Amino acid sequence: MPITTSALPRVLTVAGSDSGGGAGIQADLKTMLALGCHGMSVLTAVTAQNSLGVQGAWDLPAEAVTAQYRSVVDDIGVQAVKTGMLSSAVLVETVAGLLAGTRAPVVVDPVGVSKHGDSLLASEALDAVRTKLLPVATVATPNLDEVAQLTGIAVTDERGMRRAAGALLEFGPRWVVVKGGHLPGEAVDLLTDGSEEHWLHAPRHDNRHTHGTGCTLASAIACGLARGQNVPTAVRNAKTYVTGAIEGGFPLGAGIGPVDHGWRTRGA
Helix, strand or coil, X not given: CCCCCCCCCEEEEEEEEECCCCCHHHHHHHHHHHCCCEEEEEEEEEEEEECCEEEEEEECCHHHHHHHHHHHHHHCCCCEXXXXXXXXXXXXXXXXXXXXXXXXXXXXXXXXXXXXXXXXXXXXXXXXXXXXXXXXXXXXXXXXXXXXHXXXXXXXXXXXXXXXXXXXXXXXXXXXXXXXXXXXXXXXXXXXXXXXXXXXXXXXXXXXXXXXXXXXXHHHHHHHHHXXXXXXXXXXXXXXXXXXXXXXCCCCCCCCCECCCCHHHCXX
């Protein structure tokens, strides 16, 4: 007798490739697998990247990005989409247009700078992120460097996080997660839609191997949304998952190693 199984929640990542496997498309797909979803991908760029940084990056043509997206969405369908590295204005506008015509929640990780400080977003693309991409986001997940890029606000405390979130919401996303991981003390994030606030606290682990945290959090949120969770629940569960992944981060190469996407299965 044939074995019948129900389809897994389908989540699509639209992002760049990290050849070192710690961030980007690779981190997204690992997260989706770990959280019981079927991950699919639209590649926007190829990077030469390792634990020391980004040695090179090459964008794919907009036509290739569009063809990948249509191939997946028109046949398989999606229940959530996550965006990552979109380094040019053309790619931002192309992807924003595709998302606007897709009836699925969208998590936008406005990737601007790599963990090693390498720029991954052209300055001329910033306005397209503000005016085209953020308005189609169900949830936007900038870190403090990306907040400064998009709003000009340098956040140094929780009051600044609230002010930055308000500025980001003016660009049009339904919810914003301002990630306070770069601040001292606990790892505190602010989730808000302008009317309600959720302060998410987690212990800070003394582990330098944190490559891929932003990609992982955004993908985990998308998995929760694909499962039908509301935004606060999806974000809270994603925070728990990424905190465990950071605790399990391991050395790889001579620089900053990746988080452990499979931490929940270790020793199982």
